[in-house]
Amino acid sequence: MSADHRSGCPINLTLEVLGDKWSLLIIRDIIFGNKRHFRELLTQSIEGIASNILADRLKRLVEEGVLSKADDPSHKQKAVYSLTEKGIQLLPVLAQMAVWGRKHMPASEELAIRAQLLDEGGPPLWADFMKELRERHLGIPLKAPRGYVPVFQRLQAAYEEVVARQKAMRRN
Amino acid sequence: MSADHRSGCPINLTLEVLGDKWSLLIIRDIIFGNKRHFRELLTQSIEGIASNILADRLKRLVEEGVLSKADDPSHKQKAVYSLTEKGIQLLPVLAQMAVWGRKHMPASEELAIRAQLLDEGGPPLWADFMKELRERHLGIPLKAPRGYVPVFQRLQAAYEEVVARQKAMRRN
């Protein structure tokens, strides 16, 4: 344990990196929303993060090795943020937090559906999702059986279905 | 979702309750260290929490229904903090954070051993541990098979073994 840590406890060390109100939300948006650019993360964050805080957190997460930053070849000014393997392995942490929040807090239905699927699928589903993230963020080819529907797509479809159903309900 | 939440996302709601550097450390000490009193949590915290912050967090966690507070019958002034079911169900979150921290951060050996056992035991071990916590904090009798060694005790023994081994190493 180096002198800049409060203790060598694994839980404490995790909290030193992620123990604030925004870092894990940014990672959530990258993982579940596939937000890769500063502007996407800024303007499409439902909680409304401030630009200076976003800039600070992205910098910290890159320094900590949770994210990596690269130039977007299609646009000189665009930066692309990717998860590292260290970042991808935060999925189980996020999944457990989602399960707990859904069960014990007043989650809204359309945002809780992903948590429900993550809960029902459990660790095997998370492992599949992590393989998809490795393909997307690390360029590691995904060997999927024929007919495989990506977890990302299943979560997205379930979310959109709930939103559509809510819209239909409101019309009546 | 009520107006005092930034969003109805389960992950966000979890972070609104636990998204700071201390709340989960307090819960860690209650779960893994069986610290139940203010003074225990204050003086035996390896990270060194300040008394006003501890008081504030305990108050918040009680308000949020993660902890409950009761008088200690053996001492008029003593307050006993217990986990609620909502608090007990944070164990998987803590376990995943411990696993992540151990793997990706410079955890010290004696504090990492618990994380290793939690990792190896996985969800079945966590479920056993949660039953023990229900007995200790909620008074729900634990029906254990004969010869059952509590998870709490196994974690404690493993920790002490590492400490003893380290001490022996230092003598040479």
Added chain:
DNA sequence: TTAACCAGTTGTGAAAAGCAACTGGTTGCA
């Protein structure tokens, strides 16, 4: 009766969060 213990509270300065406006550059289109 006195020293140690109990759960906190108070006062203060330092750090972090939050908001709005702004910077300097790039790109696509007329």
Added chain:
DNA sequence: TGCAACCAGTTGCTTTTCACAACTGGTTAA
């Protein structure tokens, strides 16, 4: 070529939270 929209942030400012040390008023055991 010129201009509007877009890009990743930065700056200055106010408000809120954190952190440390000292302190409070009461309880318990010897």
